[in-house]
Amino acid sequence: MKKLYGMMVTFALTFVIAGCVNNVDHSVMDHNTSKQTEQNQEIAATVDGKKVFNLDVTEAHWMFNDEIMTDAWTYNGTMPGEEIRVQEGDTVVLNVQNLLDVPTAIHLHGFPVPHEMDGVPGVTQNAIMPGESFTYEYEATVPGTYWYHSHQDGATQVDKGLYGVFIVEPANQKPYDIDEVIVIDEHSTMDMNMGGMDHGNMDMGNMNMGGMDHGRMNGEGGMGHAQMMNQMYDTMIINGKASPQIEAMSVTEGDKVKLRFVNAGLFTQVVSIPGHSFKITHYDGQPVNEPEILNDTAFRIAPAERYEVEFEMNNPGAWGIQVFAEENQERLNTLIPIVYDGYEEEELQAAEAISSFLDLTTYGESQELELGEITKEYDMLLGTDDGEMSFTINGKQFPDHEIYEVEEGDVVKVTIVNDTGVDHPMHLHGEFFNVVSKNGNPIAGSPVLKDTLNVRPGETYEIVFEAKNPGNWLFHCHEFHHASGGMVAEVQYQGFEPAFTPDPNIPNIPE
Ligand SMILES: [Cu+2]
Structure with missing residues (x-):
């Protein structure tokens, strides 16, 4: 059966079931009620020396601004979910209770967890069924900015709000004013409330297309993936809010500021910081070696990536950090206000036209890597057979997917080539990897250690990782529709046996 990603089917279904999408149970928590406040106060506790967080997965009415509301799926009633901030060396416990009427699971993105804590239904655990709980426990050994999100039917669940940020502060954390x-x-204000339906595995052939022209859906001269995305998504969301309710940062001249950008969405975004020079100190939570000061330089942040930025507030005014989707600039484009004491938010200054973009291959100072001798080499060809309606890795589609076999101690090189017309932010679970070359040119700047690498159309990258965390680890595109459209591979350690048995009665949807 040909797999179609959820977005397209959702779009098509609009015409079929428009009459029944409002039958959602609205007996849910409003995020403004005092009940919610009480609950949030119970989130963090220290028990037997462990930092314990309780995350209830709930439906909640969510106001992006005064006009745009959605029936969100949330952790503890908020979007993003509660920020989890711990210190290096902490033991962290997440008690997850599923109060939705569909199964779910939590993946801690980028953080090298033991296999049974990776939160991938059908690969590392059975999904948490409605009414049930699961406890995740991690050792916070590697400082950085990470995020947590559902890894069950991500195209639906993360899109509806199941994400939050996880920060491990280093023991020697520098002080910042902000x-x-x-x-x-x-x-998308075309909110379909399709929660719980398995969009990913529908056979288009069985569907009543409600008069929609099939020719437009096959990507040949019609509406491909990118166009459909641009039609649907029309509202930028920053920290759970849309303009004009995006929260302003109030600053004082001289403040030292650290901003941790996280892309929890589906578009590659451009970020442009006006009026101030800045440094990018971390990629995906991992330090950049000797980062230079940047002026009038924007950076791209693809789905699931993180960039940490430092600067000093030395240019009083009311500024707007611009964030926009390059491919959909007209509709997805917003400003995040930074307002100095004595200035008003009303007139924000944005950056002038962007003159240059951060180049990961030359930024920062180079440093010798001790990677060891390569013991396994693999290719990862990112492709599409049908004009970007579904996606492949080496011609294969999940669940009949490419398996990269490794043994503990292997030094594995993977050459990734994007033979499609759209970005693919490729995420490896379980290990960080070093990016060693781009389009045949070795990395000339700081080492680039990442968990998610955006491979743009026509690009080739070589990455190297050391196999030191036994398990079966997904290696997939983090544009969830591409993943549900087949773009998932897996690194498997020879002889590894997962600690759980897949339950055939549980609908595990890992992609
Ligand atoms: Cu992709």
Whole structure:
């Protein structure tokens, strides 16, 4: 059966079931009620020396601004979910209770967890069924900015709000006057409330297309994936809010600021910081070696990537950090206000036209890597057979997917080539990887250690990782529709046996 990603089927179904999409149970929590406040106060506790967080997965009415509301799926009633901030060396416990009427699971993105804590239904655990709970426990050994999100039917669940930020502060954390997270997402006001339906595995041939022209759906001269995305998503969301309710940062001249940008959405975004020079100190939570000061330079942040930025507030005014989707600039484009004491938010200054983009291959100072001798080499060809309606890795589609076999101790090189017309932010679970070359040119700047690498159309990258965390680890595109459209591979350690048995009665949807 040909797999279609959820977005397209959702779009098509609009015409079929428009009459029944409002039958959602609205007996849910409003995020403004005092009940919610009480609950949030119970989130963090220290028990037997462990930092314990309780995350209830609930439906909630969510106001992006005064006009745009959605029936969101949330952690503890908020979007993004509660920020989890711990210190290096902490033991972290997440008690997850599923109060939705569909199964779910939590993946801690980028953080190297033991296999049974990776939160991938059908690969590392059975999905958490409605009414049930699961406890995740991690050792916070590697400082950085990470995020947590559902890995069950991500195209639906993360899109509906199941994401939050996870920060491990280093033991020697520098002091900042402001240390804030900026989570970027986007929303479609064509909200279909299709929660729980398995869009990913529908056979288009069985569907009543409600008069829609099939020719437009096959990507040949019609509406391909990118166009459909641009039609649907029309609202930028920053920290759960849309303009004009995006929260302003109030600053004082001289403040030292650290901003942690996280892309929890589906579009590659461009970020442009006006009026101030800045440094990019971390990629995906991992330090950049000797980062230079940047002026008038924008950076791209693809789905699931994180960038940490530092600067000093030395240019009083009311500024707007611009964030926009390059491919959909007209509709997905917003400003995050930074307002100095004595200035008003009303007139924000944005950056002038963008003159240059951050280049990961030359930024920062180079440093010798001790990678060891390569013991396994693999290819990862990112493709599409049908004009970007579904996606492949080496011609294969999940669940009949490419398996990369490794043994503990292997040094594995993977050559990734994007033979499609759209970005693919490729995420490896379980290990960080070093990016060693781009389009045949070795990395000339700081080492680039990442968990998610955006491979743009026509690009080739070589990455190297050391196999030191036994398990079966997904290696997939983090544009969830591409993943549900087949773009998932897996790294498997020879002889590894997962600690759980897949339950055939549980609908595990890992992609
Ligand atoms: Cu992709």
